[in-house]
Amino acid sequence: MENLIRNEKIISDLLPQKFGKAGKIWVGVLTAICLVGLYAYYRQLRYGLIVTSMRDYVSWGIYISNFVFFVAISLVGSLITAVFRLAGVKWGSPLTRIAEIIAVAAIIFASLIIIVDMGSPERFYNLFIYGRIQSPIIWDVIVITTYFFISILLLYYPLLPDIQILLRFKESTGKRLYRFYSFIGSFWKGTAEQFELSEKAINILCIAIIPVAFTIHTVTSWLFATTYRPGWDSTNFGAYFIAGAFLVGAGAVVVAMYIFRRAYHLEKYITENHFEKMGRILVLLSLLYLYFNMNEFLTPFFKMKESEAAYLNGLFSGNFAPLFWFAILTGMIVPTLILLFKKGRKPLPVFIAGVMVVVGAWFKRYLIVTPTLLHPFLPMHDVPASYRHYFPSWEEWAITLGSLAGAMLIITVLARIFPIIPIQETITEQHETAE
Amino acid sequence: MKPQNKLFTGLLTLVFLLPAYNGFSQAHPKGDLGIAVNYFISNNKIPSLMVKVKTKVDGRFQNVAGISLKLFLDKDTVGKFIAKVVTNDAGEATAYIPSSLKSQWGNALKHTFVATFDGNSKYEAAKGDVTVAKAKILIDAGNDKTVTATVLEMKDTSWVPVKGVDVVLAIKRMDADLTINDKPTFTTDSTGKASGDFKRDTIPGDAKGNITLVAKVLDNDQYGNLSIEKAVPWGAKFTMLNTFDKRTLFATRNKAPIWIQLIAYSIMFTVWGILIYLVFNVFKIKKLGEDKIS
Structure with missing residues (x-):
């Protein structure tokens, strides 16, 4: 009886909640940003890529920076769900759904932003018609599609027991949502056989997602590393990108944890202990990424090859220096300093550190793409002045911000539809703890 | 006079006066041209001429394109006309000695080639010439990979060896020729021969390893430019990797x-096999659920 009451309390706490006033404003703002982005994309389709500031030098601008950012952030699904699960980290289970939702939203927009970068969307079709298996671009297309599919499955399988619970609340969920729940999971009856098959599938997915996650970001790094350019000509790029991806992914999770905890009053389920532990993980990942950054920049700085000098000086003390040091300090050093102290691992400081990591990570991706393209090994002669500088046009900003808003909108909508913390898993864990 | 007639007369006067404007300005002095005539004979066959035209602008020589020149053998008279040529952007023009001049060519041991320019609005008339003695060059490649060039001059009715002529012994390449060893030139001895050892064993040849040796006398005051070629299988076999x-x-x-x-x-x-299996797994789970209901 006591168990039943406890279960009902967990269910009522964790059921998806309708948007309040703040939620509606939040969705409205995100939708407005998306619409502005859509209008900018319409202009890009109407007038061509000339509406962007991308020219022959910087042909990959903030679209590609944003793409790398989304791919990086999507890796969190494999970290929180798969790595934690396989390593037997029990405390991470309330965070798995958040991580998977972020991963799905990010990978959707990573795919979309690549199509935006192509200019005309029908060029994407050409990738399949003329794409070469020898090209890292095709590997990226294949691996992003695979990762998206795995992420969807990894979101779906653990949802099945929760759908059974959600179907019990026909009145409060509403007709359309109830029909949707019925469509995706009414067959789940919670039998031992079903649980066995589901557990087996989740285990397989957790094993499969790790190499695919490593591949997705390694291949993305190879898009750069296989191109002979200052700053990209590195054998370290795969590991450097993966370290950065885990950091920004973990940063995004702590930000989402804090917001959902506050918005849905989940203090009982996302506890201070979760922030304490995620804070420690963030420190470890920050230091790891800092180490890779030192590898990436210190050795070229020491050699200062003539062909790379302009690029490196531009980063360390030139035009890009404020942005570069901002990204290093905000994205790695300051969060590490905050999180090293016990007081710094309380929810609010961890949230602030997480925001800093995510913002720093976005600018870090911009710095990976743009300064390199502005300093080719073989500069063109007599190029127009506009080729030598790059500052995104309003259309690029609008599309980029629209994509970021779109990803957050997907996360918000998924959090509205599905329980943000796995209900069945929480009940089972409570039982195990009680025993 | 009607006003429109006045206007018409005025305009007509202006039109007639405009060409006379040049008459008020002082005419520019015409430039001087330098014409260099170079004589070439390759593989002892048909001789050719290459004319180079330059002018001095601000103390520097510059090539002059578009200059029309007449070339003559020995004298600038109608019967000795070789060709009419126009210089290219490099200020150069070339012409072969026509077969019509064969008898004049055979009559003397020395010939003068004359190039004349009649002058135009920019440049004064100019003339250039070169005198060469009839000579030929032979090439021989020994089994011990020695390259020998022999320079001979026509004296009376026979070819006699010439001593002290600088000869380049080289391998013909796509662009500039490559000398057969580190020595840039070889000088002929009293027998008219100049020899050098071939030291470029690893140089790529054609599919059979053939390379082309070339012996050249360059810008010689007496003989002009002589050259002769010979193919030898001394190169490394080159297999084109396409x-x-x-x-x-x-x-x-x-x-x-x-x-x-x-x-x-x-x-x-x-x-994807694993993923498809996992999708089927969903259907399996679904079936288990439906079985439970039934």
């Missing part, structure tokens, strides 16, 4: 290397 339409990393999609296809497709099929 990767076009072969399986390479940079080939088209249907020419991807087998190894990359094997690796890529086996990974893809394995991973």
